[in-house]
Amino acid sequence: MSQTESRPDVRWEGVSGRRYGYWIHPMDATFRKIAGNIILARQDGPERWIPLYVGETRNFDEGFADPGSIDCAARQGATHVHVHFSSPSKNVRTAERDDIVARWRPICNEPE
Numbered sequence: 433m434s435q436t437e438s439r440p441d442v443r444w445e446g447v448s449g450r451r452y453g454y455w456i457h458p459m460d461a462t463f464r465k466i467a468g469n470i471i472l473a474r475q476d477g478p479e480r481w482i483p484l485y486v487g488e489t490r491n492f493d494e495g496f497a498d499p500g501s502i503d504c505a506a507r508q509g510a511t512h513v514h515v516h517f518s519s520p521s522k523n524v525r526t527a528e529r530d531d532i533v534a535r536w537r538p539i540c541n542e543p544e
Contacts, residue, residue: 446531454514463492472505485540488525504540
């Protein structure tokens with residue numbers, strides 16, 4: 433069964449109340465060429481996650497965050513990357529990112 437057919441590992445809720453399904457992977461995971469959203473997170477207990485950075489990409493194969501965001505998340509103790517294979521539309525991916533960021537206020541999404 434592929435990830436797109438299986439039940440997500442975790443659901444992240446945005447400020448809108450909408451819940452988005454994400455799959456959990458180790459930080460060094462590689463992904464296929466597809467658009468989606470990511471959350472760099474730290475595990476803080478069983479089934480308890482702290483989002484450190486929320487982003488979007490048009491192609492996971494090209495990377496999913498800028499080096500500064502990855503470095504920030506690493507300094508904050510990121511343990512996993514959560515992925516949601518999403519729409520090819522940048523507007524859809526950005527709306528999801530902004531919804532989750534507004535709810536959780538990840539430290540690495542804050543302006544410096």
